[in-house]
Amino acid sequence: MSKEKKDREPLFSIKNRRLLTNPLNKDNPITVQVLGICSALAVTAKLKPSFVMTLSVIFVMAMANVVISLLRNGVPPRIRIIVQLVVIASLVIIVDQFLKAFVFDVSKQLSVFVGLIITNCIIMGRLEAFAMSNKPWPAFLDGVGNAMGYGWILIVVGFFRELFGSGTLWGYQVVPEGFYNFGYEDNGFFILPPMALILVGIIIWFQRAKNRDLIEES
Amino acid sequence: MYSNAYIFKYATIMVILVAAILSAAAMLLQPLKDKNIKIDKMQGILQSVNIKAEKDSTIPLFNEYIVSELVLDPAGNIISEYTNGEFVKGDVRAFEVDMKQQLYLEEQGEDYQLPLFVGMVPLQRSDVRDTLFVVPLYGKGLWGPLWGDIAVSEDFNEVMGVYFDHKSETPGLGAEINTMPFQQQFYGKKIFDPDGTFVSVEVVKGGAETLSDEMQIHGVDAISGGTITSKGVSQMLKDCLELYVPFAKKQI
Numbered sequence: 001m002s003k004e005k006k007d008r009e010p011l012f013s014i015k016n017r018r019l020l021t022n023p024l025n026k027d028n029p030i031t032v033q034v035l036g037i038c039s040a041l042a043v044t045a046k047l048k049p050s051f052v053m054t055l056s057v058i059f060v061m062a063m064a065n066v067v068i069s070l071l072r073n074g075v076p077p078r079i080r081i082i083v084q085l086v087v088i089a090s091l092v093i094i095v096d097q098f099l100k101a102f103v104f105d106v107s108k109q110l111s112v113f114v115g116l117i118i119t120n121c122i123i124m125g126r127l128e129a130f131a132m133s134n135k136p137w138p139a140f141l142d143g144v145g146n147a148m149g150y151g152w153i154l155i156v157v158g159f160f161r162e163l164f165g166s167g168t169l170w171g172y173q174v175v176p177e178g179f180y181n182f183g184y185e186d187n188g189f190f191i192l193p194p195m196a197l198i199l200v201g202i203i204i205w206f207q208r209a210k211n212r213d214l215i216e217e218s
Numbered sequence: 219m220y221s222n223a224y225i226f227k228y229a230t231i232m233v234i235l236v237a238a239i240l241s242a243a244a245m246l247l248q249p250l251k252d253k254n255i256k257i258d259k260m261q262g263i264l265q266s267v268n269i270k271a272e273k274d275s276t277i278p279l280f281n282e283y284i285v286s287e288l289v290l291d292p293a294g295n296i297i298s299e300y301t302n303g304e305f306v307k308g309d310v311r312a313f314e315v316d317m318k319q320q321l322y323l324e325e326q327g328e329d330y331q332l333p334l335f336v337g338m339v340p341l342q343r344s345d346v347r348d349t350l351f352v353v354p355l356y357g358k359g360l361w362g363p364l365w366g367d368i369a370v371s372e373d374f375n376e377v378m379g380v381y382f383d384h385k386s387e388t389p390g391l392g393a394e395i396n397t398m399p400f401q402q403q404f405y406g407k408k409i410f411d412p413d414g415t416f417v418s419v420e421v422v423k424g425g426a427e428t429l430s431d432e433m434q435i436h437g438v439d440a441i442s443g444g445t446i447t448s449k450g451v452s453q454m455l456k457d458c459l460e461l462y463v464p465f466a467k468k469q470i
Binding site: 042043045046049074075076077078079082083086090093094097098100101102104108161162165166188191192 | 243254383389
């Protein structure tokens with residue numbers, strides 16, 4: 001017992017740091033594992049909802065990972081998916097209730113996405129693949145890491161879609177009026193969901209050009 | 219391996235526990251949520267008469283500018299009036315009358331009540347206050363409900379301001395109805411034609427300029443990519459304003 005205590009790894013050991021940083025690049029849930037694409041298309045037409053979605057997913061994913069990791073030894077395997085869903089759904093509802101009570105305008109922004117968070121396959125995937133077989137602290141890091149890996153893609157896509165689609169960022173006009181007088185037009189295609197897919201595709205292209213080992217051998 | 223009895227017990231305890239936590243959270247936060255919803259409704263009404271209110275200043279501003287709340291019967295008679303914080307007639311505040319419920323009653327062919335707000339707002343000059351009527355709106359969008367308020371002039375004809383909001387329209391497309399560029403188009407539009415026939419204000423796909431000259435004053439541009447939401451706004455305006463025609467006829 002006492003020996004085990006001595007060998008306890010530090011909170012931010014290399015292994016633990018990897019849990020946080022790998023999902024940002026080489027293990028990215030969207031661009032490498034191609035999960036959570038549906039919500040990436042739905043919420044990224046504007047920067048602000050992308051950001052709010054990112055924050056909510058970070059919170060829900062980290063908390064759900066910790067809760068499931070704490071429960072992992074008692075959960076009967078036959079109903080584990082149900083238990084995971086119950087945990088995610090309850091967390092999301094609690095978050096929504098608190099937002100409604102304390103920051104009502106953010107909750108108005110979020111209303112569409114509550115359902116989307118519950119069905120986000122990345123959260124389910126991490127609970128099933130990681131939290132069910134790891135201790136709470138690594139599970140927490142894994143949750144935060146994956147949610148951030150998901151979030152930065154959302155924010156990048158949201159940035160370009162709002163900039164070119166509406167000429168605004170965070171709701172503020174950034175393309176000068178003068179451009180429009182010279183015949184510049186906002187590109188309506190950026191607002192539509194297919195453009196999110198194309199942007200994600202471009203990010204995947206960049207990422208694989210940089211990391212050759214991500215390219216599948218065919 | 220876990221026995222069936224264990225699984226059942228586990229599931230039962232989990233469900234009861236979660237239910238208890240969620241209901242406790244919902245009940246404890248209810249008063250705060252109700253207050254926020256009330257403030258949100260007031261902000262909507264104020265925004266339709268072009269007054270921007272922050273969360274804390276909403277209630278005083280509402281009391282200052284919305285001087286009277288009327289409740290009408292289907293024939294356009296005033297059955298309840300609440301002015302400057304007290305009842306002049308009847309005992310129902312328009313603020314408590316839910317438009318959604320009244321539209322449903324109307325559809326069922328039952329007796330209904332219409333809420334109407336009277337605002338005294340400095341529109342052109344800061345020292346002169348114009349009287350406005352504010353009609354609450356409720357309708358359907360693509361994914362969920364739409365609602366809002368429309369402020370009309372004293373003769374119930376000219377649109378002085380609007381406010382729209384939605385529960386779940388697509389960001390960047392249908393959700394644009396709650397932005398200023400869309401809402402500003404409504405200013406100065408007319409609800410009745412010169413003969414006094416009810417026309418409403420229509421949101422036109424392809425732009426209001428495709429309408430005939432005499433219809434221009436009743437049309438605004440739709441949102442590209444948000445056709446169903448735009449149609450929802452048109453329908454909402456028509457459905458709600460139509461109910462107020464009997465009252466409006468008395469104002470002209």
